[in-house]
Amino acid sequence: MDCRPLLLSPFLYAALAGAGTMASAHVGFTKRQVPLASTIDSILRVPHGCNGSPTLRLRMRLPKAVTGFRPQPKEGWTITLSGEGATREVAWSGRLSATQTGSFAVSIDIDASVKPGQIVYFPVVQECEKGVSRWIDVKGRPSADSPDDESHDESTSPAPSIRFLPRK
Amino acid sequence: MMRWLASLVFAFSLLALSSAGALAHAYLVESSPADGDLVKQAPQALEVLFNEPVELVTASLVGPSGEVSRLTVEGGKHARVRIAMPPDLSEGSHLVSYRVVSDDGHVVSGSVVFSIGRVSGGRPSVLEDPTIIVSALSPPLVMARFLLLAGMAFGVGALLFSAILAPVVAARGRVVSALAIAGVATFVSVGLQGADAHGQGLAALNDRAMWRSGLRLPQGVGALIALAGLAAAAVGLFANARAARPLSLIALALCALSLAWAGHARGWRPEGVMQGLAMLHVMSAICWAGALLPLAAASAREGFPDVLQRFSAFAAPVYLALLASGVALAATQFFAPREVFATAWGMALAAKLAVVAVVTLFAILNRTLFTSAVVEGDASALKLLRRSIRLEAAFALAIFAAASVWRITPPPTSLGAPNERAFQIHIHGAQAMASMTIRPARVGPVQIRIEPKAIDLSPLRVQEIDLFLTPDAPDVAPIQRKARLVSSPNVWEVEGVTVPAPGLWRIRVDLLIDDFDRTRLDAVISLRP
Numbered sequence: 001m002d003c004r005p006l007l008l009s010p011f012l013y014a015a016l017a018g019a020g021t022m023a024s025a026h027v028g029f030t031k032r033q034v035p036l037a038s039t040i041d042s043i044l045r046v047p048h049g050c051n052g053s054p055t056l057r058l059r060m061r062l063p064k065a066v067t068g069f070r071p072q073p074k075e076g077w078t079i080t081l082s083g084e085g086a087t088r089e090v091a092w093s094g095r096l097s098a099t100q101t102g103s104f105a106v107s108i109d110i111d112a113s114v115k116p117g118q119i120v121y122f123p124v125v126q127e128c129e130k131g132v133s134r135w136i137d138v139k140g141r142p143s144a145d146s147p148d149d150e151s152h153d154e155s156t157s158p159a160p161s162i163r164f165l166p167r168k
Numbered sequence: 169m170m171r172w173l174a175s176l177v178f179a180f181s182l183l184a185l186s187s188a189g190a191l192a193h194a195y196l197v198e199s200s201p202a203d204g205d206l207v208k209q210a211p212q213a214l215e216v217l218f219n220e221p222v223e224l225v226t227a228s229l230v231g232p233s234g235e236v237s238r239l240t241v242e243g244g245k246h247a248r249v250r251i252a253m254p255p256d257l258s259e260g261s262h263l264v265s266y267r268v269v270s271d272d273g274h275v276v277s278g279s280v281v282f283s284i285g286r287v288s289g290g291r292p293s294v295l296e297d298p299t300i301i302v303s304a305l306s307p308p309l310v311m312a313r314f315l316l317l318a319g320m321a322f323g324v325g326a327l328l329f330s331a332i333l334a335p336v337v338a339a340r341g342r343v344v345s346a347l348a349i350a351g352v353a354t355f356v357s358v359g360l361q362g363a364d365a366h367g368q369g370l371a372a373l374n375d376r377a378m379w380r381s382g383l384r385l386p387q388g389v390g391a392l393i394a395l396a397g398l399a400a401a402a403v404g405l406f407a408n409a410r411a412a413r414p415l416s417l418i419a420l421a422l423c424a425l426s427l428a429w430a431g432h433a434r435g436w437r438p439e440g441v442m443q444g445l446a447m448l449h450v451m452s453a454i455c456w457a458g459a460l461l462p463l464a465a466a467s468a469r470e471g472f473p474d475v476l477q478r479f480s481a482f483a484a485p486v487y488l489a490l491l492a493s494g495v496a497l498a499a500t501q502f503f504a505p506r507e508v509f510a511t512a513w514g515m516a517l518a519a520k521l522a523v524v525a526v527v528t529l530f531a532i533l534n535r536t537l538f539t540s541a542v543v544e545g546d547a548s549a550l551k552l553l554r555r556s557i558r559l560e561a562a563f564a565l566a567i568f569a570a571a572s573v574w575r576i577t578p579p580p581t582s583l584g585a586p587n588e589r590a591f592q593i594h595i596h597g598a599q600a601m602a603s604m605t606i607r608p609a610r611v612g613p614v615q616i617r618i619e620p621k622a623i624d625l626s627p628l629r630v631q632e633i634d635l636f637l638t639p640d641a642p643d644v645a646p647i648q649r650k651a652r653l654v655s656s657p658n659v660w661e662v663e664g665v666t667v668p669a670p671g672l673w674r675i676r677v678d679l680l681i682d683d684f685d686r687t688r689l690d691a692v693i694s695l696r697p
C-alpha cells in the first residue's frame with residue numbers, strides 16, 4: 001500500500017493537532033459537555049500516576065446533583081460506595097502503572113433540579129504508592145481579594161467536571 | 169475512498185495511541201544547583217532534569233535586588249534542560265523560574281532558588297514595621313476606647329467618691345451620662361472589634377456575624393465584664409448608702425478586670441502578676457480621676473475642708489499606687505535593648521508620661537499649697553484649688569487619650585528585636601481566613617507561620633497547607649512549600665524559605681479543609697531591600 005497519500009492526509013494532521021488538546025494531563029471525564037438527561041454515561045480517565053508513582057486508589061466525592069451512581073465493574077479493581085448526604089464517596093482500589101492510562105466507566109443519574117449550562121464537579125483524590133494528587137479545585141470559588149480571579153481556571157489540579165448542554 | 173478511510177483509521181489509532189501513551193505529567197526530578205543551595209561561584213547555567221523530554225518555553229531570573237530579567241532559551245526537547253545564566257550574576261539569592269511544555273502539550277512551570285556566596289538578607293523593612301496597625305476602623309476603635317476610659321473613670325470614680333468620701337447628690341445626672349457613654353462605647357467596641365478582625369469597615373456593623381466574632385475575642389469577654397461593672401455602678405448610684413459602698417467597689421473591680429483581661433498586659437510575663445498590676449493601675453486611675461469632678465463640685469458646699477482632708481489622705485496612696493504600677497508595667501517593655509521610644513507604643517507612652525509629669529506637679533501643688541490654706545478658710549485659695557482640680561481633670565482626659573492610642577499599637581516586647589521583627593498579615597477569603605507572620609520581616613531566609621481561622625475567627629483545623637510565593641512579575645513561577653503543623657489545632661509553619669528579592673510578592677495559601685475541599689487565600693506584600 002502506498003503510504004504517501006496517507007501521510008498527506010488532512011485527517012492525520014487534524015488528528016495529530018487534536019491529540020494535544022484532547023490528551024489533557026488532568027484526571028477528568030472523557031465527555032466534559034453532555035446534553036442534559038436523567039442518566040448519563042461517561043468515562044473517568046486517569047492519564048498518569050502521581051509524579052511517577054503508580055495509582056493505588058481513586059476516591060470521588062459525589063456532588064448533590066447526583067442521585068444515583070453506578071460504576072462499571074473493572075477487572076483488578078474493587079469498587080466501594082460509602083457515606084451519605086454530602087459525604088457520599090466512590091472508591092476504586094487496584095493498581096495502575098504510572099505510565100499507563102486508566103479508564104473508569106460510570107453511569108450517573110442526574111437530579112431533576114440541574115439546569116442546562118450548569119457545571120457539576122466531581123472532586124477526585126488520586127492516592128498513589130508515593131504521594132497523593134488532589135483533583136479538587138473548583139471554579140467559582142474566588143478569593144475575597146480578587147473575586148474575578150481567572151487563575152482558578154488555570155488550576156493545576158481542577159476537579160473533573162461535566163457541563164450540561166440543553167436536552168436533546 | 170478506501171484510502172481516505174484507511175488514513176482516517178490510522179489517524180484515530182494514532183490518536184488512541186497518543187492518549188494511551190506518553191501522557192505523563194512532566195515533573196522535576198532534580199536540579200543543579202538544587203533548590204535552596206548555597207554555591208560559592210556563580211553557576212554558568214541551571215540544569216533541570218525532568219522525568220521526560222520537555223521543551224523550555226520561557227525562563228526568567230529574579231535577582232537579589234528584585235530586578236527581573238528574561239533568560240535566553242534554546243529550543244529542542246530534552247529531559248535535562250539547561251538554562252544559561254547571565255555571565256555577571258551578583259552575590260546573593262536568585263530565583264530562576266521556568267516554563268516547559270511536555271510531550272502532550274501540557275505546560276508545567278516551577279522555580280528554583282539558589283544563593284551565590286551568601287543568602288540575601290535585607291535590613292528590616294521600615295514599611296512593614298508593625299509598630300502601629302492602622303485599619304479603616306482604627307479611629308473609631310481608639311475613640312471608643314477613649315470614651316470607655318473617660319466614662320468609666322468619671323462615672324465609676326464619681327460613684328466611689330460619693331459612696332466612700334462624701335455624698336454628692338447634685339452630680340448624679342453627670343455620673344449617669346458618664347456611665348451611659350462608657351456603656352455605649354463598650355457595646356459598640358464589640359462590633360468594631362469583630363469587624364476589624366475581619367478586615368471590614370464601619371458598614372459591616374450591620375452584619376450580626378461581626379458582633380458574634382467580636383464577642384469571641386478576648387476584648388469581647390472584657391466588654392461583657394465591663395458592662396457588668398457599669399451596670400453595678402448604675403445600680404449603686406440609685407441604691408441607699410449602705411448598698412452603694414459594696415456596689416461601687418464591685419463596679420471598680422469589674423471595670424479594672426475588664427481592661428486587664430483584654431489589654432496588652434495579657435501577653436506580658438509573668439502573666440498573672442502583670443495582669444494584677446494592670447488591674448491595680450486601672451483601679452487607682454479610676455479612683456484618682458473619678459474623684460476630681462465631685463471634689464470640684466463639693467468645693468462649693470459647706471463642710472468642704474472636711475471632705476478635702478479626707479480626700480487628701482486617700483489620694484496620696486492612690487496616686488502613688490497609680491504611678492508605681494504604671495512604672496512597673498512600662499518597665500517590662502524596656503528589659504531588652506530596643507528603641508522603645510521609636511515605636512508608636514513608645515511615643516504614646518512618652519506623651520502620657522509628659523502629661524503625668526504635669527499632673528503630678530499639680531497634685532503636689534494642690535496638696536502643699538492649697539489644701540492647708542483652704543482648710544484654714546482662705547477663700548482665694550479655694551478658688552485657685554477649684555480651678556486647679558478642673559485642670560487636673562482635663563489632664564486626666566489627655567492621659568486617657570494617650571492610653572487609647574495603645575489600642576492600635578502593639579507593645580515593643582511583642583515586636584521582637586529589630587532584626588527579628590515580624591510582619592503580620594491577615595488574609596481573608598470567602599470560606600476561611602488566615603493570620604500569617606513572616607519573621608523576620610525582610611529579604612532572606614524567613615520563617616512563615618500560618619494560623620487558619622474560620623469565618624467566625626475560631627481556629628480552623630485543616631489537613632494540609634501549601635504556600636506559594638511569587639514575585640509580582642509576569643511569567644514567574646512561584647516558590648512552593650508545604651507547611652508543617654507545629655501546634656494543634658491550627659498553628660502551621662514553613663521553614664527555610666528564602667525570599668530572594670525585595671519588591672512586591674504575591675502570597676497564596678491553599679488550605680486543604682478536607683480531602684475534597686481546598687480553599688485559597690491571596691494577598692500581596694511588599695518587602696523593601
